[in-house]
Amino acid sequence: MLGNGLAALGRNGTNIIMALGQSGLMLFNAIWALPNFSKNAPLVIKQLYVVGVQSLAIILVSGLFIGMVLGLQGYTILIGYGAENSLGPMVALSLLRELGPVVTALLFAGRAGSALTAEIGLMKATEQLSSMELMAVDPLRRVIAPRFWAGFISMPILALLFSSIGIIGGHLVGVEWLGVDVGNFWSVMQAAVDFQDDVLNGVIKSLVFAFVVTWIAVFRGYSCEPTSEGISKATTQTVVHASLVVLGMDFVLTSLMFGE
Amino acid sequence: MNNRKIEILVGGFICIGLAALLFLALSVANTSSVTNGETYRLYGKFDNIGGLKVRSPVKVGGVVVGRVTDISLDQESYLAVVSMDISGRYKGFPESSTLSILTAGLLGEQYLGLEPGFIMPGEDPESQILTDGDTIQDTKSALVLEELIGQFLFSQSSED
Amino acid sequence: MSADNIVELKKVTFSRGERVIYDAIDLHIPRGKVVAVMGPSGIGKTTLLRLIAGQIKPDQGSINFDGQIINKMSRPELYEARKKMSMLFQSGALFTEMNVFDNIAFPIREHFDLCPDVLQSMVLMKLNSVGLRGAAELMPSELSGGMARRAALARAIALDPQLIMYDEPFTGQDPISMGVLLKLIRQLNDALGLTSIIVSHDVSEVMSIADYAYILANKKIIGQGTPDKLFKSESPLIHQFLAGEDDGPVPFHYPAQPLEQQLKEIFD
Numbered sequence: 001m002l003g004n005g006l007a008a009l010g011r012n013g014t015n016i017i018m019a020l021g022q023s024g025l026m027l028f029n030a031i032w033a034l035p036n037f038s039k040n041a042p043l044v045i046k047q048l049y050v051v052g053v054q055s056l057a058i059i060l061v062s063g064l065f066i067g068m069v070l071g072l073q074g075y076t077i078l079i080g081y082g083a084e085n086s087l088g089p090m091v092a093l094s095l096l097r098e099l100g101p102v103v104t105a106l107l108f109a110g111r112a113g114s115a116l117t118a119e120i121g122l123m124k125a126t127e128q129l130s131s132m133e134l135m136a137v138d139p140l141r142r143v144i145a146p147r148f149w150a151g152f153i154s155m156p157i158l159a160l161l162f163s164s165i166g167i168i169g170g171h172l173v174g175v176e177w178l179g180v181d182v183g184n185f186w187s188v189m190q191a192a193v194d195f196q197d198d199v200l201n202g203v204i205k206s207l208v209f210a211f212v213v214t215w216i217a218v219f220r221g222y223s224c225e226p227t228s229e230g231i232s233k234a235t236t237q238t239v240v241h242a243s244l245v246v247l248g249m250d251f252v253l254t255s256l257m258f259g260e
Numbered sequence: 261m262n263n264r265k266i267e268i269l270v271g272g273f274i275c276i277g278l279a280a281l282l283f284l285a286l287s288v289a290n291t292s293s294v295t296n297g298e299t300y301r302l303y304g305k306f307d308n309i310g311g312l313k314v315r316s317p318v319k320v321g322g323v324v325v326g327r328v329t330d331i332s333l334d335q336e337s338y339l340a341v342v343s344m345d346i347s348g349r350y351k352g353f354p355e356s357s358t359l360s361i362l363t364a365g366l367l368g369e370q371y372l373g374l375e376p377g378f379i380m381p382g383e384d385p386e387s388q389i390l391t392d393g394d395t396i397q398d399t400k401s402a403l404v405l406e407e408l409i410g411q412f413l414f415s416q417s418s419e420d
Numbered sequence: 421m422s423a424d425n426i427v428e429l430k431k432v433t434f435s436r437g438e439r440v441i442y443d444a445i446d447l448h449i450p451r452g453k454v455v456a457v458m459g460p461s462g463i464g465k466t467t468l469l470r471l472i473a474g475q476i477k478p479d480q481g482s483i484n485f486d487g488q489i490i491n492k493m494s495r496p497e498l499y500e501a502r503k504k505m506s507m508l509f510q511s512g513a514l515f516t517e518m519n520v521f522d523n524i525a526f527p528i529r530e531h532f533d534l535c536p537d538v539l540q541s542m543v544l545m546k547l548n549s550v551g552l553r554g555a556a557e558l559m560p561s562e563l564s565g566g567m568a569r570r571a572a573l574a575r576a577i578a579l580d581p582q583l584i585m586y587d588e589p590f591t592g593q594d595p596i597s598m599g600v601l602l603k604l605i606r607q608l609n610d611a612l613g614l615t616s617i618i619v620s621h622d623v624s625e626v627m628s629i630a631d632y633a634y635i636l637a638n639k640k641i642i643g644q645g646t647p648d649k650l651f652k653s654e655s656p657l658i659h660q661f662l663a664g665e666d667d668g669p670v671p672f673h674y675p676a677q678p679l680e681q682q683l684k685e686i687f688d
């Protein structure tokens with residue numbers, strides 16, 4: 001019993017370390033060399049469209065609703081202390097520090113990450129990656145790198161948009177609907193929110209999340225078993241692993257940035 | 261979907277991203293620009309700093325003129341030493357100014373209130389002005405709620 | 421290495437995990453010829469092509485391509501060598517997100533900076549040689565199986581390689597497109613001065629155009645020679661394979677205990 005448990009632990013441990021090594025090597029090979037700008041820029045732009053622009057709708061709608069819920073919940077809690085004037089900072093800080101980067105990363109993993117994995121996996125299964133290699137074109141540079149950069153660039157932008165529209169959602173509910181004073185809402189918020197501590201730290205968080213989520217997504221696709229079952233497994237793994245890693249790293253980053 | 265349209269959409273995407281950053285910087289956050297430019301450093305010693313923190317604002321008449329940059333304990337006097345960066349735009353506070361730890365509202369954040377003093381007539385005005393590295397002598401510590409309540413109860417009982 | 425051979429394998433051993441796929445085989449591909457490699461499914465024919473392309477490395481032995489040892493090359497050298505060879509995958513492997521024209525143009529665009537006019541005329545020439553000039557604007561999903569394979573063939577010759585490897589080019593093709601492909605392979609080989617390796621188990625078709633053939637079985641090369649010589653061979657193994665007999669030296673039954681005994685055990 002104990003022996004089996006230990007064996008499983010050892011096996012999982014070596015598997016994880018091997019996956020880390022392989023994925024690190026893959027990423028290194030994909031993005032290390034100096035990019036040929038005129039050739040790669042169009043590829044990155046195309047992927048920015050697929051990964052970023054096409055995720056806009058879900059990010060904006062979710063951001064608006066989450067901001068509205070924050071406004072509503074925050075108001076009912078704060079009014080109990082007669083502190084409804086602090087609604088502005090409550091909404092803004094929760095969004096900028098936590099919800100913006102984290103929820104964006106989770107939605108991104110589900111919307112764009114899974115699509116990246118499935119697309120790359122399918123290219124592998126239909127031998128498109130192999131045939132590229134045989135045309136002396138490195139699929140890491142041609143397929144993986146642009147997708148990685150596009151994910152890395154678009155997620156922070158999406159997180160900024162998420163937070164902005166969330167704050168507007170909080171304003172709609174708090175000010176327009178529940179009657180918090182508009183001047184108080186914005187001025188107390190401005191007094192409490194610091195650009196460096198709150199906005200920039202949020203951006204740093206979402207850069208870190210962008211890195212890991214996109215990395216996981218492209219690696220799962222690139223290393224998946226080239227069968228339909230393998231692709232579906234890899235896609236699920238992308239979403240599960242990326243979400244878990246984001247939540248775990250969020251705790252670490254939060255305690256580094258905001259803990260004392 | 262042709263390339264041109266994709267390029268335009270991606271350009272738009274990046275632009276609204278920048279717009280969001282601008283919105284957050286200008287309308288949501290205080291960019292703490294007072295301490296971004298040229299600053300000079302002042303010190304103050306307190307018995308008790310209460311809940312004052314690094315980056316707490318320093319205000320004169322409600323206007324933010326600087327920020328707390330460091331809080332440490334003087335090993336000899338056991339007083340708290342607060343360092344603050346004051347914006348170079350606000351110069352010429354007299355040496356007789358008072359520095360107090362105040363609270364925004366009943367439960368709000370604590371900040372440093374700087375109350376400008378006056379300049380003695382007859383003496384050299386230059387030498388009476390706070391400059392980089394000076395320490396403000398006249399300080400009032402934070403009000404600690406428990407102490408206040410204790411004092412209040414004590415005064416009540418002594419009146420009986 | 422003789423200069424007449426574009427590819428030479430010497431004592432190549434390769435295994436996947438515990439399982440040995442090739443046990444010290446020697447094989448050479450003469451320049452300018454159409455060479456067939458035949459063998460039952462799962463014997464390692466695709467693996468052989470991947471070995472020659474340097475996608476996988478042998479455990480032992482050397483693989484020589486055009487005077488260089490493929491399995492000793494660094495990554496950049498390997499990519500340089502691959503510009504001289506190309507492979508037609510079993511599935512065609514056209515890039516699904518671009519149309520036929522861009523598929524053919526892909527390797528050219530990646531390696532050369534040509535002005536659009538030159539590029540366009542080059543691509544149209546390649547498409548013309550496989551009879552698909554009219555299909556340039558179609559997407560791969562709009563092509564029939566035979567057309568997709570011809571388009572992939574046009575892409576494979578885009579960089580004017582010296583060696584083309586065909587991995588089972590005839591599977592799933594109707595007799596007409598099979599005939600077209602056969603003719604194309606032979607024509608391209610002679611017109612462009614290529615060397616072709618065809619991996620297949622469609623014996624009669626491949627043998628009709630091949631100059632030389634290898635038969636693989638049991639981790640070894642069991643027969644080689646010109647088609648005439650092979651058809652006349654006395655070896656029962658070769659005979660069974662070429663005639664497609666279901667039982668012989670390569671047994672129909674997967675190794676098992678005798679049927680009567682197993683049935684008896686069930687009913688006892």
Ligand SMILES: Nc1ncnc2c1ncn2[C@@H]1O[C@H](COP(=O)(O)OP(=O)(O)O)[C@@H](O)[C@H]1O
Binds near residue numbers: 460462463464468
């Ligand atoms: N990536 C792989 N990992 C492990 N085994 C493989 C892999 N690819 C092929 N094989 C095994 O190697 C053997 C030879 O495969 P292959 O060269 O594709 O055969 P063929 O093309 O002759 O049908 C098969 O038994 C297959 O199961």
Ligand SMILES: [Mg+2]
Binds near residue numbers: 465587
């Ligand atoms: Mg095969």
